[in-house]
Amino acid sequence: MSSLPFSHDQLQGLYRAIYERRDVRSQFLPDPIPVPLLARLLHAAHHAPSVGFMQPWDFIVIDDPAIKSRVKALFDIANSQAAERFADEADDKAALYRRLKLEGILESPINLCITCDRSRGGPTVLGRTSILEMDLFSACLAVQNLWLAARAEGIGIGWVSIFDNEELARTLGLPSHVYPLAYLCIGYVTEFLPEPELQAKGWRQRLPLTELVHSNHWQQKVEDQELLQALEEVRIPAYCQPEEKK
Structure with a gap:
């Protein structure tokens, strides 16, 4: 562990991952994710900071088509309800919402649910005595770690948030103290x-x-x-722009 700044090449990689990270919905490929690569992504997520070092996250790796189909059905119900909420917006906004593809549940080879165990660390957790939501915020950092590592590895991620969360929890068999924080679609993509x-x-x-x-x-x-x-004046660094084809 060094206290020195990252090298130029290391900084390039970091900022490129930040600027080129995308929420993927329509570009997933069916190609399987190699197990060692999936393990690296989960390892990166597990090394996120957390209040009181409580590490409230768990990771449910979902590749069962039956479970994915059930989750997709939950999305379809919630998405139809969401579309109605935009009905009072301008007609073009409502129409645009209905045209948007907002998930890749069935197309992506892996779905991943990152949960937050709100009881982990006991009833009193260092740093969480005043702001009880700090466990949820900590779990969000695990999502970001995973997302940036995935982009660096050429893997796309899409966060699906249009669900009845209680129904999702029942579908995945979560106990009452475990919150389904992020439902992610993961896979190789045709493009970023x-x-x-x-x-x-x-x-x-x-x-x-x-x-x-x-x-x-x-x-x-x-x-x-x-x-x-x-x-x-700050701009996306030149090295974050697509390379010209030779």
């Missing part, structure tokens, strides 16, 4: 899109960072001109 799919299809655009940074208090403008200029 050059920009987030929802942005490309016009659902939402990335917000300007300069509008999201405050100084000392909420909505107090940043007056440091050097910081403002840096926020405006």
Whole structure:
């Protein structure tokens, strides 16, 4: 373990994974994920930071077509209900929602449910005495570790969040104290899109960072001109752009 900064090549890999990570829905290939690779991804997730070192996560690896079909049915029900909630939006927004593909449950070779055991570490956990949700936040960091490691390995991940969570928990046989935090679709892909799919299809655009940074208090403008200029000028590093074909 070194206290020195990463080398240039290491920084390239890190920032490339961050900028090129995508939520994959439509690009999954059926190719199986090699077991050693899957183990590396789970290992990376398990090395996420957690409050009180409680490590609240468990990993349910799902490759049974019957279970995947049951989960897909749960998604279909919830997605139809969600579509109705956009009915009051502009007609183009409602129509766009119905055209969007929001999961790859059956197409991806592996589904993974990352859970949060809210009882792990006992009734009193260091660092969780004031903010009880810190266990959930910790489990989210495991998701991010997995996601970035997967991108570095050329594996796509899609987070499916349109479910009745209680029905999902029953489908996976979870005890009452275990929360199904993230249901992920995992697999090789035909491509990683050059920009987030929802942005490309016009659902939402990335917000300007300069509008999201405050100084000392909420909505107090940043007056440091050097910081403002840096926020405006920062760009995705050149090494994160697709390589030109020779």
